Amino acid sequence: MSSIIELKNVCKSFGKTEVLHNIDLSIQEGEVVVVIGPSGSGKSTLIRCINCLELISSGELVVDTIKIPAERKKMRQIRLEVGMVFQQFNLFPHLTALDNVAFGPTKARKMNKLKAAEIARDLLEKVGLSAFQNKLPGQLSGGQQQRVAIARALAVSPKVLLFDEPTSALDPEMIGEVLDVMKNIAKDSGMTMVVVTHEMGFAAQVGDRLIFMDDGRIVEEGKPGEVMKNPQSDRLKDFLGHVKHH
């Protein structure tokens, strides 16, 4: 296995505030990495940098053998290979579920419409939403919208999927359906996944590695079960205490 995402000494600042300090991280192909940490710890910024939605301030970031920052065309190439699922779903409100999923294949991969629709239908079936393909996002529940968003990200067949707190905006009863879809992707496709989440059960079950971030640094990492059972730092102990109470 080779590493598909490589960060060396990466720093990221917004103005004068540094949100990522000297991050070293290497993610292998097929690995499922779960990132946890308190809000403001830089988890989201970390994965947004991997997708070039933010550009790093210093250090070295290599994604799928392309060094970032790169010229615009190459960054677009990276985004094709690195999909993203957002906390707020961000489905295109003017397109049906099917058209949302077919959007990437037709526009970014230049696939013909019939073939793209076929792929989209398959993916919607995979996330259990075949019956909803002609609905607009506004007609779907939060959990359904997020499942469509996952299908949309999968449709361009990326090598990596990033999840930015995919269940944080959902009602409790809808979290399960989204996590189930994510679990299936992890198990069936061997997709490389980086998941920012507060769902510790998901981390333990699916994660190959757990990363705890605080204040822009990676404080602890390791096998999810071990890290959760034996937290070394006070900050992680404290954090786990808070998470478990919810």
Next chain:
Amino acid sequence: MDFEFSVITESLPALLAGAKLTWIITILGIVGGMICGILAGLGRIAGTEALGEEPHGIFKPISVLIRYISSGYVETIRGTPIIVQAMFLYFAFPMLVKAVFDIDRFRIEALTAAVITIIFNAGAYIAEIVRGSVISVDKGLLEAGMSLGISRFQLIVYVIGPIAFRRMIPPLGNQFIISLKDTSLFIVIGVGELTRQGQEIMASNFRALEIWLTVAVMYLIMTTVLAWSLRRIEKKMKIF
């Protein structure tokens, strides 16, 4: 006071001819104004995050230049009365051309001047409508588009455009109606539109009540048609 219905029927052909001209100026003006307004509206936010990522290299100074030109246009038009713009274009501009390029017989037809004035005037206001709608598009949707690996051009055409367009319709309705009514100001450069026709008939028969009532109703019918068509478009668009 006597109200002569026959005055209306007698003056109807002339008034209808005027209304037709008003309608032609308006339609040409708002079609041109839309093109002008979309260009200037996007121009005012060229190279900003509202249209995706900020540009690199040579595109950075170019986008700054485009922003300045678009803003200069919008502020100049908004900052001067339309009647001054019409008179400038019709009376002053040919003199300017004559002086600068030494062309003797350069002239602009009154109707042409009227159409161009409406195009540029409506364009400036539409530019602000376009800009406002575009910057109101949720940034998360832009990120979702970008994260799929589409180009900036595709982002504007397939994501920002359709979402922003739906938000433009109500304020566009306002602007179209204002532009239609603004054509009445071209009386000053002698375009035979509806108001001028009314004025001329009135000057010969002094039947102010019948004439201006008819003129007002004709404007009302035309603005109602405009408003109604826009509402149709709005309803046809899927609601979200």
